[in-house]
Amino acid sequence: MKKLLSGNEAVALGAFESGVKVASAYPGTPSTEIMENFARYEGVYAEWAPNEKVAMEVVVGSSMAGVRALTSLKHVGLNVAADPLMTLTYIGIKGGLVIACADDPGMHSSQNEQDNRFYARFAQIPMFEPCDSQEARDMMPLAYEVSEKFDTPVLMRLTTRISHSKGVVDTSDSKVSDTSERYGFESDLKKFVMIPAHARARHPKLLEREQALQKISEKSDLNFIEWADRSVGVITSGISYQYVKEVLPDVSILKLGFTYPLPEQKIRDFAKQVTKLFVVEELEPYLEAKLREYGIEVAGKKFFSRIGELSPESVGKGFEKAGVLTEKLPSLRPLSADVQMPRPPLMCAACPHRGLYFALNKLKAIVHGDIGCYTLSVMPPLKSIETCLCMGASISMAHGMAKAKAAAGIDDQRPIFATIGDSTFFHSGINSLTDVVFNQSNVNVVILDNRITAMTGAQVNPGSGVTLQGEPTAAIDLEKLVRSLGVERVRALDPYDIKGTIEILKEEAAIEGPSVMISRGPCVQMTKANLNPVHQVNETDCIGCTLCLRLGCPAISQGDVISNKDGKKPIHYACIDPVLCRGCTMCAQVCKSKAISVKSSYPKE
Amino acid sequence: MTKNKKTTNILIVGTGGQGVVLASEILSYVAVESGFDAKKSEIHGMSQRGGVVSSHVRFGNKVASPTIMAGDADILLSFELAEAVRWLPYLAPGGKAAVSNQRIVPPIVTMGAADYPGNPEKLIIEQARDAVITDAQKIAGDLGNTKLVNTIMLGVISNYLNLPKENWKKVISGAVPQKFRDLNLVAFEKGCELG
Ligand SMILES: Cc1ncc(C[n+]2csc(CCOP(=O)(O)OP(=O)(O)O)c2C)c(N)n1
Numbered sequence: 001m002k003k004l005l006s007g008n009e010a011v012a013l014g015a016f017e018s019g020v021k022v023a024s025a026y027p028g029t030p031s032t033e034i035m036e037n038f039a040r041y042e043g044v045y046a047e048w049a050p051n052e053k054v055a056m057e058v059v060v061g062s063s064m065a066g067v068r069a070l071t072s073l074k075h076v077g078l079n080v081a082a083d084p085l086m087t088l089t090y091i092g093i094k095g096g097l098v099i100a101c102a103d104d105p106g107m108h109s110s111q112n113e114q115d116n117r118f119y120a121r122f123a124q125i126p127m128f129e130p131c132d133s134q135e136a137r138d139m140m141p142l143a144y145e146v147s148e149k150f151d152t153p154v155l156m157r158l159t160t161r162i163s164h165s166k167g168v169v170d171t172s173d174s175k176v177s178d179t180s181e182r183y184g185f186e187s188d189l190k191k192f193v194m195i196p197a198h199a200r201a202r203h204p205k206l207l208e209r210e211q212a213l214q215k216i217s218e219k220s221d222l223n224f225i226e227w228a229d230r231s232v233g234v235i236t237s238g239i240s241y242q243y244v245k246e247v248l249p250d251v252s253i254l255k256l257g258f259t260y261p262l263p264e265q266k267i268r269d270f271a272k273q274v275t276k277l278f279v280v281e282e283l284e285p286y287l288e289a290k291l292r293e294y295g296i297e298v299a300g301k302k303f304f305s306r307i308g309e310l311s312p313e314s315v316g317k318g319f320e321k322a323g324v325l326t327e328k329l330p331s332l333r334p335l336s337a338d339v340q341m342p343r344p345p346l347m348c349a350a351c352p353h354r355g356l357y358f359a360l361n362k363l364k365a366i367v368h369g370d371i372g373c374y375t376l377s378v379m380p381p382l383k384s385i386e387t388c389l390c391m392g393a394s395i396s397m398a399h400g401m402a403k404a405k406a407a408a409g410i411d412d413q414r415p416i417f418a419t420i421g422d423s424t425f426f427h428s429g430i431n432s433l434t435d436v437v438f439n440q441s442n443v444n445v446v447i448l449d450n451r452i453t454a455m456t457g458a459q460v461n462p463g464s465g466v467t468l469q470g471e472p473t474a475a476i477d478l479e480k481l482v483r484s485l486g487v488e489r490v491r492a493l494d495p496y497d498i499k500g501t502i503e504i505l506k507e508e509a510a511i512e513g514p515s516v517m518i519s520r521g522p523c524v525q526m527t528k529a530n531l532n533p534v535h536q537v538n539e540t541d542c543i544g545c546t547l548c549l550r551l552g553c554p555a556i557s558q559g560d561v562i563s564n565k566d567g568k569k570p571i572h573y574a575c576i577d578p579v580l581c582r583g584c585t586m587c588a589q590v591c592k593s594k595a596i597s598v599k600s601s602y603p604k605e
Numbered sequence: 606m607t608k609n610k611k612t613t614n615i616l617i618v619g620t621g622g623q624g625v626v627l628a629s630e631i632l633s634y635v636a637v638e639s640g641f642d643a644k645k646s647e648i649h650g651m652s653q654r655g656g657v658v659s660s661h662v663r664f665g666n667k668v669a670s671p672t673i674m675a676g677d678a679d680i681l682l683s684f685e686l687a688e689a690v691r692w693l694p695y696l697a698p699g700g701k702a703a704v705s706n707q708r709i710v711p712p713i714v715t716m717g718a719a720d721y722p723g724n725p726e727k728l729i730i731e732q733a734r735d736a737v738i739t740d741a742q743k744i745a746g747d748l749g750n751t752k753l754v755n756t757i758m759l760g761v762i763s764n765y766l767n768l769p770k771e772n773w774k775k776v777i778s779g780a781v782p783q784k785f786r787d788l789n790l791v792a793f794e795k796g797c798e799l800g
Contacts (some may be wrong), residue, residue, distance in 0.1 A: 004633055004643065108648045132644075132671075165646035165671035166630075168637055245669035312674040330676030332694050341687055341719045343620060343711045345656035373654070381716060549716060554655050557715040569717075 005169045007162040010133040011100050012037035013169075014140025015070045018096070019177040021045060022062035024055040026427065027456040028074030029109040030163040031102035035072050036459075039468050048459050048468050051391075051427040052077035056084045056099070063097040064192060066182035068144055072100040075116045076390065080428070082119070085153070087194050089123040090202040092151035092209075095182050096144035102158040105282045106309035111371065111390065113308070115283040120155045120260035124210050127155040127260035128222065131241040133167040135257065139222065141177065146216065148182070150209050155260070159282065161239040161309065214261040222257030223266055232324055233274025235267065235287060235298075240280045243315040247325060262290055271296045278303070278322065282310045347376050349555040350531055350582035352521025353448055355495035356419070357384040358551055358586070359502045365415045365444075365509060366401065370394035370429070372421035372455045374448050381550045385419065392428030394418040395436060395445055402441040415509035418445045422478065423453035423461040430485070436514045437486040444508050445516045448495075449478055450523040458525055482516045489515035496521060496531070498589045524582055532583030533598045537574045541595035544571035548587040548596065555580035556587055612665035613766065614673040618692045619684035620709050621655045624755045628682070629660035631759060631780050636664035638772040646671035655711070659692065681733065682762050684741075684754065685709050686725040693732045702733035703761040703800070705741035705754055737761050739799055745792065750785070753792040760796015770797075 005013065011034050015023065023046045025035040039046035049055035052073045059069035073081060078101050085099070101119075104110040120127035128143050130136035136158070143154040190198045217223065228250050236244050237256040244253060254270040256262070271277050271291070279288040279300035288300035303318035304310060319325035347354050357377040360367050361384050369375055369385030370393065377384045387397055398418035405412055420429045425447050436443050453459040460466050465475030482490050489511065493504045501519075508515040524531075537559070544562045559575030576587070578599060588596040615632060619625040629645050636643040647660035661673045675695050681702040683689035689704040696702065706726070713719045722728065729736050739761065745753035756777060763773050774790055781789045 002637060004630075004637055004645075160648065161646060161671060164648060165644060166633060167644045167668075167671065168642055239671075242669045242671065246674070249669075311672060312670045313676075316674065330674055330697060332676050341691075341711070341721060342713060343655070343657045343687075344713065345621070345654040346712065348654060376654070380718070381712075546716075549712070552712055554712060557710055557712065 001171050003169050003171055004166045005133045005137070006033060006164055006166045007130065007133050007136045007158055008033035008102075008164070009037050010137035010169055011072070011140060011156065011158070012041075013171070014137040015098065016041040016044065017137075017174060017176055018068060018141045018144040019179040020068045020070045020144075022059060022067055023047070023070040023072070024049045024058040025072040026050065026052045026055050026077060027453055027459040028052075028077045028102075029456055030104055030160040031072045031074045031077070031100065031158070032456050032459065033163070034100050035468070038070065046468055048461065050462055052081040053084060056081040056088070059097060060084060060088055060091075063093045063095045065095065065185045067095040068097070068179050069095060070098050070100065072102075074110065075101060075103040075114055076110065076112065077101070078116055078119055080391075085119070085123050087199075088153055089125055090194055090199055090206060091191060093147055093153060094185075095179065096147035097153040098140065098143045098147060098156050099153055100156040100158065102160065102163045103283070104160050106160065108160055111388070113283060115286060116155075117157060117259065117286045118284070120157070123155075124206055125152050125155055125260070126150070126213050126217075126258070127157055129157045129238040129257055129259050130162055131238055131255065131257070132162070133165070134169050136162065137169050137171075139257065142222070144177075146213075150213055150216075152209060152213075157238070157259070159239055210261060214264070217258045217261050218263040218265055220258045220263070223263045224255055225266075225270055226253045226255065228252050230273060231275045232278070233270060233276070234278045234280055235270065235291070236280040237287065238282065240282055240310055240315070243310055243312045244280050246312045247316040247319060251324075256287070259287070262287070264294060267291065268294060268296065271298070276324070278324075280304050280310070280315060280318070344379055345376060346552065346554050347373060348524050349553050349580045350524045350584035352450055352495045352519065352524070353377065354382070354551055354553065355498050355501055355521075355584075355586055356446060356448060356519045357382045358590070359495075359498055359505055360384045360417065360419070362502055363415070363505055363509065365417050368394040368398045368401075368416070368418045370418070370420040370424050372424055372448070372453075374419060374421055379552070381552045391424050392420070392432050394420045395429055395432035395443065398443045398445070399432065399436050399439070399441045402443050403439075416443055417505075417509075418443060420445065420447055421454075422447060422449045422451065422463045423459075425478070426462045426476070430481075433482065433485055433487070433516070441514060442512055443514055444505070445514070446519050447478055447482075447516065448519050450521060452523045452526055454523045454525060458523065478518050482518075487514055487516045489513070490518070491515075492518045492520050494521070495519045496584055496586065498586060530581075530583040532585055534576075534578045534581040534583050535585065535588055535596050536576055536578070536599035538595045538597060539573050541593050542573045543593050543595070544573055545592065546574070547590050547592060548574050551586055551590065553587065555582075612663045612668055614678045614697075615662045615680045615682060615762065615766075616659060616673055616678040616692055616695050617662065617682045618657070618659045618688045620688060621658055623658065623684040624752070625658045625660050625684065627780070628755045628759060629662045631776055632662050632762075633664070634776045634780070635768050635772050636662070638776055639768045641665060642668045644668045644671040657688065657691070680762055680765050682758055684758065687722050690722045690725045690728050693728065696733055699734050701765050702729055702736040703758055703765075704729055704736065704738045705758055706738050707742055707754075737799055741796075744795055748788060748792055748795070750788065753789065756781075756789045756792040757796040757799075760793040760798075761800045763793070763797055764800030
């Protein structure tokens with residue numbers, strides 16, 4: 001049967017077919033759909049963990065019980081899970097273990113574009129890199145075989161274009177492997193307990209394993225040659241392979257799918273038989289540097305950028321520059337100036353985050369940001385946050401800044417705030433808050449509790465009260481949790497009440513010592529019904545002052561012109577789109593002319 | 606050395622929430638149903654929140670890159686006027702455009718920080734061959750549901766593509782809820798008549 005699957009769907013299918021029984025992950029674009037799809041299969045256990053380190057440790061435990069397991073994460077997630085990974089590589093596995101990690105070259109939805117291929121080398125674990133959905137699915141059973149045969153976790157390295165592109169997958173040979181032979185935990189202290197004495201004994205084994213894997217990579221069909229014109233040879237992997245095939249269908253290609261350890265001999269043989277050798281790879285010169293280490297003459301980053309995603313056009317341009325591509329690439333039509341209008345992503349109409357940041361804006365405070373939908377508050381008109389580093393960092397950075405102000409005697413009266421989403425707080429914000437309590441700083445923390453991980457597409461989190469399967473479960477009470485950490489000033493606020501929110505923020509800012517406010521408002525994507533009836537602008541009262549526009553609500557725009565006196569800039573009425581409005585009432589609250597009210601012709605709910 | 610030139614490239618664009626992804630999914634399945642290899646690629650994530658959405662669909666005997674090279678799109682399908690203008694440079698010489706004439710003005714324009722394209726229709730007609738710019742929202746509304754815009758527009762581009770009509774109907778029938786099936790087939794026919 002032929003199906004159109006995304007790379008992520010294909011990985012999930014391949015995992016299921018490999019007999020994986022347990023999977024744990026924390027969401028992160030572009031990896032999220034792996035777990036969402038895997039969870040739909042019969043007879044498996046899948047969960048959202050609070051963070052990537054926890055998820056990794058969960059699947060290590062499952063593997064120790066002899067059960068095949070999977071974790072999936074985005075590139076930066078592997079930084080969080082790096083601690084268990086770096087010692088897991090000593091311990092090895094019992095049931096096969098695959099780490100499906102999706103990099104984001106081009107940073108479509110990430111804070112950096114680190115190249116995680118280096119993690120395979122760093123942890124000395126085998127790495128597979130699929131070039132399309134079919135390979136993604138077919139590589140999974142091989143990855144589990146290698147994992148079990150060589151007692152190692154395997155890194156399945158994807159990128160956004162692999163994860164999110166759909167291609168035809170032939171699933172006619174689909175069957176689920178029976179791996180029950182390995183089931184059961186047996187004590188093995190020297191393997192499972194990494195005290196220095198045991199770890200010292202494991203380290204040489206790791207090097208032996210690496211050598212054995214190198215031989216396998218050398219023979220693997222995942223590293224194959226397509227011979228054609230030998231005047232040009234290209235070594236490539238992952239999505240870059242497709243771009244090369246697109247622009248230069250007639251050159252010889254060594255396509256690498258097993259990319260750690262690399263097949264040195266195969267590479268040397270290939271290099272010898274072509275006149276000009278190129279490496280085409282996204283981001284860092286990972287392959288190219290290795291080839292140079294072998295002493296092979298090669299061109300790579302000279303023609304293909306280290307920055308951002310590659311594309312058929314950039315690969316074509318690189319080969320053009322290298323004098324290989326003789327046919328002209330399609331030329332771009334000149335862009336008209338009109339096309340420059342940006343369309344940045346926005347907080348949804350009636351999003352509870354809007355009220356909080358609108359209020360914070362009135363405070364003259366230093367506001368630290370974190371990662372989630374609320375990071376959009378950096379954009380005008382809300383323009384509230386000053387910093388954003390990585391998940392959980394808002395609170396710790398606020399703490400560090402407060403301490404620096406005190407230690408260096410900086411005279412700055414602005415209160416310091418940290419704003420963090422509920423999922424991000426559970427992920428790693430808790431640790432940071434512990435520091436604030438332990439070392440007492442004058443930091444005001446606001447947890448934006450929308451009960452969901454919205455940014456990545458609404459995955460449940462420990463505060464949601466439901467599991468990935470939609471079953472009811474305990475919902476962690478943020479207020480109790482924060483109090484139990486030792487924060488004395490804890491209070492809830494309603495972000496839809498702008499005046500009330502400003503008052504609470506001011507009160508807490510004025511008080512010395514840590515305080516935590518929980519901004520409660522469920523994500524509007526999760527609720528069907530409008531919060532209140534839809535609102536409208538009454539044009540007899542509207543003076544075109546644009547106060548309501550400063551909420552940055554997608555439902556509010558400028559309508560008809562009120563006046564255009566003396567050739568000055570025209571003044572417009574505000575206008576509310578009744579289809580987009582969800583009745584949050586914030587615009588009515590900020591309107592000084594009382595020109596916004598419930599739409600009269602609208603049926604009451 | 607020369608590049609591969611045996612695929613059909615369709616770029617589908619719009620803004621978050623307009624159903625770009627579903628439309629490209631349907632088109633890809635029609636191509637597969639008609640015996641072709643097909644790939645499609647789009648970026649999800651931030652774009653869901655009102656941002657720019659673009660989906661690349663390619664089909665042929667064997668498709669390599671999942672993305673279309675700039676200047677190599679045979680067809681541009683847009684659900685919004687300014688987005689059509691934004692992506693016009695992707696069209697190949699002689700490339701065609703099908704555009705639903707909806708205007709979604711982003712708040713950045715309302716705030717006065719940017720301008721909506723002046724005369725998008727003119728730009729589209731100048732740059733694309735046989736451009737169809739249509740009030741698909743009105744047609745959809747007359748049929749009783751504005752969500753039918755996507756199916757109507759697929760009908761329009763079906764005229765440009767040599768894919769059997771019964772495959773379109775089969776895939777659309779399977780992709781929409783049972784109770785909207787007949788309505789979607791009517792909408793598809795309406796679109797076909799526009800092309
Ligand atoms: C280490 C790491 N893991 C995952 C992500 C992807 N990611 C970005 S924001 C976010 C969570 C957002 O949830 P929340 O804090 O509740 O804010 P919301 O979007 O719901 O407002 C995630 C998982 C990331 N950027 N870094």
